[in-house]
Amino acid sequence: MNDAIFSQIDFGPLKEFLDDDNVTDISYGNNGQIHLKTLDKGVYRVERPEINNTLLEKLAFQCSNVMGKTFNMAHPFLDAESAELRLNFIHDSIATNGISCTIRKTPAKIRLNKEKLISEKYVSEKLLDFLLTCVDGHCNIIVSGETGSGKTELVKYLASHTKENEKVITIEDTLELHLDKIFPHRDIVAMKTNNIASYSDVLVACMRQNPRWILLSEVRSAEAVTAVRNSISSGHNILSTIHSDSARNVPMRLYSLLESSQDIEQFLKSIHRYVQLAVHVKGYMSKELGRFQREIVEVCEFYVDEDNNAGYNIIYKKGLDGNIHYNNPTKYLKEYLGSQGVSLEDNVFINEEENVETL
DSSP states (O other): OOOSTTTTOOOGGGHHHHTOTTEEEEEEETTTEEEEEETTTEEEEEOOTTSOHHHHHHHHHHHHHHHTOOOSSSSOEEEEEOSSEEEEEEOTTTSTTSOEEEEEEOOSSOOOOHHHHHHTTSSOHHHHHHHHHHHHTTOOEEEEOOTTSOHHHHHHHHHTTSOTTSOEEEEESSOOOOHHHHSTTSOEEEEEOOSSSOHHHHHHHHHTTOOSEEEEEEEOSHHHHHHHHHHHHTTOEEEEEEOOSOSTTHHHHHHHHHOSOOOHHHHHHHHHHHOOEEEEEEEEEETTTTEEEEEEEEEEEEEEOTTSOEEEEEEEEEOTTSOEEEEOOOHHHHHHHHHTTOOOOTTSSOOTTSEEEOO
């Protein structure tokens, strides 16, 4: 770990986990229980008697000093954030079985590469090449999945394949993408919302910066949904993440976050018109592979047809039984990519072993 803001803090025995690149999350609670989330094993418990309530209370006190915040019975919640760490503490006046803490590591690096993605069965080479072609063709893409499924890492990987001469602006409420540090030579502006500058405020400023790509780390509020829709309807391209149970349900999930009485048909049609793809990722303990597995399980294309009807096409789906089904992209996606100067084969996924249908 190399984090300037927290460089003077004594993490004690927790530093072992902070220095381990395989560990992504650390959870402490229930008077001494420690659970780790790692890239290869998922979530599991470790025994470290030296990591206890006294150590965590000391750590919380140090973090509150660094952040200029108060942490006590009157202020029982503490968020401490730096370039590559995000800590959340809950005081023992609220967490009645002892102080609670979670630590999320957000390193300024891209953990994924093509070889790793293919060798670890995250995605097939053919599907990965298709997704990168869609990035090259400026498709608006939203990555969905549960917490810890690897949505942000996939967005970072896709963003790394945007063109060198295209300006990128990231908008986040908690810093996770770090593209400006990963690609210091590129024209990238990293923006962070707070209680003074809302998503709407930051987006207005963002538009004046003339970006080609806008990356929203996660859509989890009505304000973020509005930011997404305003971005794509104004001709900018987006990469973003959202919590959803499937790729095809992303438009409805966006609508559910709106918390307004806006006409549902009109809203969904606007999403289908401007968002080309949703990609659903899943993380689970694989008995077959004997390790924690993250993989793409669904890719869905959205479109509005000639009769002004919203439609979708599930390009890729891995079922619960492990069977894989492909559909070729529709003419609407091909036409969109063609307008961006990118061509797509008529039968992208056809071979004798794949179940393919074409619209």
